[in-house]
Amino acid sequence: LDYTNFDSLISDDDTRFRTFADIDFLMDFSPVSGEIHFGFSNEGVDLEQAFLRYSFNKNFNLTAGRQLTALSYEKDESPSMYQTSYAYITDVMADVREGGKALEDFVGVTKIKNTGEQVSKGLVAERKKITDMASTLFDEKFEITSDYLDNYPIVGIDEEREFELPGFRRNYVDGVRFNYNNGRIGYVAGLHNGYFTDSNHQNNGNIGLDLAASFMLIPGLELRLGYGYEKNDAYNRSISGYNRWASNFTSAVNADRANRPSLTGHDFYAKFAKGVFLFPESDDISQVNLQVSYQTGGLTLAFEWDMWDVYVIDMWNIMMLANYQFNDVFGLTFRYSHENFEMEDDVPGGGEGSSNRFTIGPIFSVTDNLTVGIEYSHAELDSTNTGDTSVDELYAETIFSF
Structure with missing residues (x-):
């Protein structure tokens, strides 16, 4: 259960309680295993993931089915996060009532x-x-x-046939993926119907690809580099x-x-x-993702950088995060994120803009199974399409996991 309060993101404030539940089923019949993940909310039930895994050995496996995309530092579910909300304002807008329109206004779509x-x-x-x-x-x-x-x-x-902005991160996509990890080096290579949109076919050349590599440089210090691509004619x-x-x-x-x-x-x-003009054509969406993270004792530090090509929109973003777990009960997260976008020069009505977002989030472990997270975030947005605006966000979330 979480409580959210948004101020000035859209024409009216968005204040509400929301309830979510996730149930994951894990099956192991080695060398074949599988997972099914369901997400429940007041809007219905979603099949998030459903895939089979065939393990050739302890380091190398093939997965096939509906899977989570790989190019994001932040996870898709609350128990695996250091705070309540996601880092980037593009993700926050997509989750707010009427936020999809606010995001399209901000970016210029x-x-x-x-x-x-x-x-x-x-x-x-x-x-x-x-x-x-x-x-x-x-x-x-x-x-x-x-x-x-x-x-x-x-x-x-x-x-x-209006096009929409894609889901930038943590999408669930259908396809196959090769995975290798020996504890120090890891590789991922996948073929999907789409990677950033809900494309359910590969007709007319539509396709989604992802490639990623991870390296444990020294104990606790990890480097990840990935590339995602989708050909889509929307x-x-x-x-x-x-x-x-x-x-x-x-x-x-x-x-x-x-x-x-x-x-x-x-x-x-x-x-x-x-x-009278012509719109430039484009059928590509791509992402380059770089992550660096370091963990020692109760300290976690992370840095993420993305470069995007979304049809006729060029974007980049960074995120810096610091979390410290003071004891078994209390942890605190500080986070900063910046996003920048610019339409290509020959796009009629195009523009540019940026956002800066600051987050502080204490987390309390009430029991081994119950966690309470509180978060305050403030964002400054600057866009040639919507002008200068600011956003204040307050979250309170309880997580019961077992």
């Missing part, structure tokens, strides 16, 4: 989706000019642009209708200008038509 609509409104406003121009300047053979607008309705981003499909329209419109404009060069100076051509 909403603005991209609206840009095509703005072109449509602009052309509608220019209709009278187009009609007047056709009647005063054109004879029939010069009405190419006017005819095109009459015959092909103006389109924006396809609402039925973004391209969402812009394809508009791009087809804009390409044909531009061709019609150029044909008119070729037939009568003097039209180039007309307001419609000089000020508006040349501003």
